[in-house]
Amino acid sequence: QLSLFRFTVKRPFSTSHSTVDSKEMKKFQLLAHKWWDEEGEYAALHSMNDIRVPFIRDTLLSMSSNYHLGNPLSGIKILDVGCGGGLLSEPLGRLGASVTGIDPVEDNIRTADRHKSFDPVLAKRIQYKSSSLEEIVEESMETFDVIVASEVVEHVADLETFIKCCSQVLKPEGSLFITTINKTQLSYVLGIVVAEKIMGIVPEGTHEWEKFVPPEELERLLESNGFSVKTVNGMLYNPLSGSWGWMESTSLNYAVHAVKSGAHARSHTTDTPPETDIQQRSATAGTA
Amino acid sequence: SSAAMAALRGRAVLAPLGARLRAGPRAPLRSAASGPPLYDVVVSGGGMVGSAMAAVLGHDIHFHDKKIALLEAGPRKEYDHMPDSYSNRVSSISPGSATLLSSCGAWDHVCSLRLKPFRRMQVWDACSEAMIVFEKDDLDDMGYIVENDVIMSALTKQLDAVADRVEVLYRSRAVGYTWPLPSQSCDTSPWVQVQLADGRRLQTKLLIGADGHNSVVRKEAEIKNIEHQYDQSAVVATLHLAEATDNNVAWQRFLPTGPIALLPLSDTASSLVWSTSHDHASELLAMDEESFVDSINSAFWSNINHSDFIDTAGAMFRSAISLLKPSGTAVRQLPPSVAKVDPESRAMFPLGMGHATEYVQQRVALIGDAAHRVHPLAGQGVNLGFGDIACLAHHLSAAAFNGSDLGSLKHLLKFETERQRHNVSLIAATDVLKRLYSTTLTPLVLLRTWGLQATNALPPVKVRI
Numbered sequence: 001q002l003s004l005f006r007f008t009v010k011r012p013f014s015t016s017h018s019t020v021d022s023k024e025m026k027k028f029q030l031l032a033h034k035w036w037d038e039e040g041e042y043a044a045l046h047s048m049n050d051i052r053v054p055f056i057r058d059t060l061l062s063m064s065s066n067y068h069l070g071n072p073l074s075g076i077k078i079l080d081v082g083c084g085g086g087l088l089s090e091p092l093g094r095l096g097a098s099v100t101g102i103d104p105v106e107d108n109i110r111t112a113d114r115h116k117s118f119d120p121v122l123a124k125r126i127q128y129k130s131s132s133l134e135e136i137v138e139e140s141m142e143t144f145d146v147i148v149a150s151e152v153v154e155h156v157a158d159l160e161t162f163i164k165c166c167s168q169v170l171k172p173e174g175s176l177f178i179t180t181i182n183k184t185q186l187s188y189v190l191g192i193v194v195a196e197k198i199m200g201i202v203p204e205g206t207h208e209w210e211k212f213v214p215p216e217e218l219e220r221l222l223e224s225n226g227f228s229v230k231t232v233n234g235m236l237y238n239p240l241s242g243s244w245g246w247m248e249s250t251s252l253n254y255a256v257h258a259v260k261s262g263a264h265a266r267s268h269t270t271d272t273p274p275e276t277d278i279q280q281r282s283a284t285a286g287t288a
Numbered sequence: 289s290s291a292a293m294a295a296l297r298g299r300a301v302l303a304p305l306g307a308r309l310r311a312g313p314r315a316p317l318r319s320a321a322s323g324p325p326l327y328d329v330v331v332s333g334g335g336m337v338g339s340a341m342a343a344v345l346g347h348d349i350h351f352h353d354k355k356i357a358l359l360e361a362g363p364r365k366e367y368d369h370m371p372d373s374y375s376n377r378v379s380s381i382s383p384g385s386a387t388l389l390s391s392c393g394a395w396d397h398v399c400s401l402r403l404k405p406f407r408r409m410q411v412w413d414a415c416s417e418a419m420i421v422f423e424k425d426d427l428d429d430m431g432y433i434v435e436n437d438v439i440m441s442a443l444t445k446q447l448d449a450v451a452d453r454v455e456v457l458y459r460s461r462a463v464g465y466t467w468p469l470p471s472q473s474c475d476t477s478p479w480v481q482v483q484l485a486d487g488r489r490l491q492t493k494l495l496i497g498a499d500g501h502n503s504v505v506r507k508e509a510e511i512k513n514i515e516h517q518y519d520q521s522a523v524v525a526t527l528h529l530a531e532a533t534d535n536n537v538a539w540q541r542f543l544p545t546g547p548i549a550l551l552p553l554s555d556t557a558s559s560l561v562w563s564t565s566h567d568h569a570s571e572l573l574a575m576d577e578e579s580f581v582d583s584i585n586s587a588f589w590s591n592i593n594h595s596d597f598i599d600t601a602g603a604m605f606r607s608a609i610s611l612l613k614p615s616g617t618a619v620r621q622l623p624p625s626v627a628k629v630d631p632e633s634r635a636m637f638p639l640g641m642g643h644a645t646e647y648v649q650q651r652v653a654l655i656g657d658a659a660h661r662v663h664p665l666a667g668q669g670v671n672l673g674f675g676d677i678a679c680l681a682h683h684l685s686a687a688a689f690n691g692s693d694l695g696s697l698k699h700l701l702k703f704e705t706e707r708q709r710h711n712v713s714l715i716a717a718t719d720v721l722k723r724l725y726s727t728t729l730t731p732l733v734l735l736r737t738w739g740l741q742a743t744n745a746l747p748p749v750k751v752r753i
Contacts, residue, residue, distance in 0.1 A: 038696070038697070038698075047698075049690070049691075049692070050690065053690050053691050053692075054690060057689075057690075057691075070349055070350055070351065070352030070353045070354075071352075071353055072689070090691070090693075091690060091691025091692060092691060093691070094688075094691035094692075095689075095691040096353075114475070115478075118477055118478055118479065119326070119493075120326065
């Protein structure tokens with residue numbers, strides 16, 4: 001059954017369906033050395049760790065039964081897609097996870113590798129690779145417990161292909177975490193005009209409003225590609241305090257947690273008990 | 289290529305901090321595998337505050353896989369056998385500090401060694417009848433008088449208990465620190481380099497300075513310190529009372545030369561802390577034991593500094609208060625009289641105040657006397673340090689649970705803001721009290737007399753204190 005799955009899904013992935021947008025790559029190339037300056041261009045991403053790391057950590061903790069004291073994510077294999085300089089990979093590594101960080105921009109990977117090299121614990125737990133997502137699909141089928149794609153989907157060329165690839169490298173019932181920006185009038189005014197042009201919270205030209213993704217569309221794409229969306233939470237950046245918080249409305253930034261359907265559920269048999277089991281467990285996960 | 293990155297050699301460029309030790313460029317930093325040992329936290333200074341910091345972190349669940357080092361310049365002391373006689377260095381431990389010590393399991397040891405709870409504090413003026421009494425409405429203890437050696441013994445035991453994550457390095461004096469460059473540029477190590485007197489080197493992600501009021505960490509970090517030497521020294525001694533009593537009251541009388549305090553150690557013994565001029569302190573140390581005891585009793589009992597004017601004014605104020613608030617004047621208890629002093633227990637040390645303008649910098653935090661130094665009149669010195677520990681440990685624990693870089697300024701600043709807010713007002717108030725009570729000038733005496741009487745009558749203010 002598994003080999004059949006591989007065969008049927010492999011076909012659409014010719015090189016023309018790349019998820020990497022070369023224009024986007026160039027933008028990030030220029031800032032490759034700025035990742036680790038906590039007060040520099042990437043300050044808002046640094047402070048985003050204060051909500052995205054607990055979100056990932058608590059969701060995974062509530063779903064697992066073996067919690068290692070002092071090492072909450074121990075034994076979990078995470079893929080950080082679009083890892084940049086490793087801003088999110090490092091905290092996840094410190095919490096015990098084995099992290100693979102991929103990014104198409106080589107300079108980003110170089111920066112990330114150098115930064116982790118000073119900490120022997122992180123150097124072992126994190127592996128970086130300069131690569132796009134689809135390039136690793138073949139050798140990483142159903143390898144990861146968790147995929148994290150934070151502030152990435154608004155930069156990809158083909159979102160549906162991206163999601164399909166995520167599904168392929170994720171183990172059944174694995175988790176996918178996405179943070180991104182909604183496509184609304186408000187996100188244009190605040191996310192582009194204010195954030196980029198006026199306040200300089202984000203380097204100018206980083207985002208293109210056209211590529212922002214409304215949560216409804218993201219949910220639709222996820223659900224139609226074998227994922228079950230468990231949580232959608234709005235996020236808000238306070239430029240005065242430089243800190244992020246959660247909010248009800250998803251009209252600006254938002255985070256999504258989705259779970260890949262288990263192998264049994266995919267075969268459309270009457271195997272409903274495992275699915276409802278997942279639903280029940282994950283219903284509490286979203287409240288973390 | 290990631291292997292090549294890992295083997296990358298770099299030069300640790302010296303940060304431009306003028307210090308005698310760095311004459312030229314340091315030796316190249318070898319790769320993480322063969323460089324100086326890397327710790328998550330290094331605490332410099334193995335006194336009560338430094339040891340407690342290391343013990344609290346060592347017992348924190350989110351630090352269970354971290355490496356902590358405690359640097360102590362002196363040798364390891366064995367506290368297994370407590371001598372029968374009391375040590376002359378004692379501290380007044382607040383209930384909050386006791387809670388902190390319980391959190392790392394040290395308080396149980398303290399209780400099984402020895403300590404003296406007190407229920408009441410009576411503070412009064414030598415120049416008037418004004419008095420203020422602190423006591424808790426419920427039967428709880430207000431605080432505990434504990435010998436510093438007892439606290440150290442308890443902390444040493446608890447450090448031994450977490451030896452797998454906390455390494456205590458005795459006879460290890462840090463002589464130099466090298467700070468990482470501000471932004472993560474090229475090949476320089478992002479960690480703090482610590483150089484020990486014997487040539488050994490360590491690296492750490494976070495350096496905590498608990499090395500006392502002459503903190504080397506603070507100086508090397510070029511953090512400005514506001515300091516002032518009082519023209520006073522404190523004389524300490526272990527005293528034996530004329531007769532056994534419940535002895536659960538802490539006494540303090542403000543003399544013109546400085547406050548004299550009697551802190552209970554047992555039903556028959558008390559500890560003396562007498563802050564006075566340097567000359568008088570030397571005299572007290574030099575005089576024979578009988579004269580010394582006489583001076584103490586006279587300090588507590590004599591009314592030589594009263595003036596009729598003040599007494600009358602004070603009495604008027606008191607009757608005014610009792611009209612408004614009948615229970616507003618407390619019963620004056622009489623302090624015990626002293627019969628003997630423990631030979632060899634007399635000692636003196638100079639007093640001063642200090643406050644660091646910053647408690648933190650990238651990868652550095654100051655706690656205890658390294659951050660702030662107060663006059664003993666409020667009995668708060670070590671409690672402020674324990675309060676620093678509780679706050680810093682809370683923020684570091686949360687940071688560890690978030691996978692954050694422990695040396696990151698973000699959570700260190702939260703610690704600094706919280707503690708400066710708490711400490712500055714208390715340190716300033718202590719300093720003001722010290723100066724206010726150092727005079728016999730009538731207007732100021734009247735001010736403080738009425739002030740003290742009013743404070744005594746006002747429950748909300750007393751509770752806050």
